[in-house]
Amino acid sequence: xxxxxxxxxxKMNGGLAANAALIADVKAGLAVVxxxxxxxxxxxxxYLAQVQAAVAGSALxxxxxxxxxxxxxxxxxxxxxxxxxxxxxxxxxVGHSERRAYxxxxxxxxxxxxxxxxxxxxxxxxxxxxTLAEREAGQTNAVVGRQIxxxxxxxxxxxxxxxxxxxxxxxxxxxxxxxxxxxxQDVHAMLRARLAAKNAGAAVRVQILYGGSMKPDNxxxxxxxxxxxxxxxxxxxxxxxxxxxxVQAAQGN
Ligand code: PGA
Numbered sequence: 001x002x003x004x005x006x007x008x009x010x011k012m013n014g015g016l017a018a019n020a021a022l023i024a025d026v027k028a029g030l031a032v033v034x035x036x037x038x039x040x041x042x043x044x045x046x047y048l049a050q051v052q053a054a055v056a057g058s059a060l061x062x063x064x065x066x067x068x069x070x071x072x073x074x075x076x077x078x079x080x081x082x083x084x085x086x087x088x089x090x091x092x093x094v095g096h097s098e099r100r101a102y103x104x105x106x107x108x109x110x111x112x113x114x115x116x117x118x119x120x121x122x123x124x125x126x127x128x129x130x131t132l133a134e135r136e137a138g139q140t141n142a143v144v145g146r147q148i149x150x151x152x153x154x155x156x157x158x159x160x161x162x163x164x165x166x167x168x169x170x171x172x173x174x175x176x177x178x179x180x181x182x183x184x185q186d187v188h189a190m191l192r193a194r195l196a197a198k199n200a201g202a203a204v205r206v207q208i209l210y211g212g213s214m215k216p217d218n219x220x221x222x223x224x225x226x227x228x229x230x231x232x233x234x235x236x237x238x239x240x241x242x243x244x245x246x247v248q249a250a251q252g253n
Pocket of ligand 1 (some may be wrong): 173
């Protein structure tokens with residue numbers, strides 16, 4: 001049985017005071033509901049040190065939202081994997097659809113970022129997902145399959161179990177529209193088959209998250225599907241009560 005992972009993606013939200021309050025509330029809530037899942041918050045880079053200190057000694061793991069494909073040098077504005085590791089990041093999101101859409105990140109760039117994360121000892125949360133037009137054209141498996149295959153093509157087989165995958169249909173992100181559990185399960189099963197083609201033993205251990213308007217009222221049914229191993233949570237991760245409710249759904253409590 002795979003352990004569930006609930007990862008908050010704060011996106012470009014927060015501030016020193018709001019972050020402190022949110023982490024304090026989440027930690028207090030976890031003390032009540034207990035921790036039987038992996039739980040993380042992926043925060044904007046300027047707040048890594050603040051949140052590193054705030055989560056120290058707790059069950060909350062720290063993550064970042066992007067990493068450079070490069071190790072160091074003349075890449076203004078970028079943040080390296082080694083830098084993230086210095087702040088005790090465990091996870092880093094790569095290939096979020098907002099980065100693909102607004103920053104022109106190709107499948108190849110996303111793959112290079114996943115490799116860079118692994119080199120620094122970070123767990124990349126590799127995001128994949130189709131647009132509404134692609135789904136309506138019946139291309140979901142082709143698009144999502146291509147996105148994961150490009151990443152897998154640059155990984156050593158032994159590294160497959162060091163990644164997390166997040167299926168985030170673009171049309172469900174921030175829209176309030178969620179894939180039905182059956183729709184998501186179909187894509188998750190396809191993703192696990194792609195992972196298995198590279199490393200069958202690892203594929204059964206990789207956590208495949210669903211993301212896209214996961215909320216307290218739909219988390220339980222999504223997380224009940226056999227290949228949905230957690231959630232990448234945007235909007236609902238900014239409210240402690242909602243985030244905690246999703247953690248409880250993941251934990252079955
Ligand atoms: P959402 O975002 O939960 O607000 O839809 C999820 C994500 O983009 O990671």
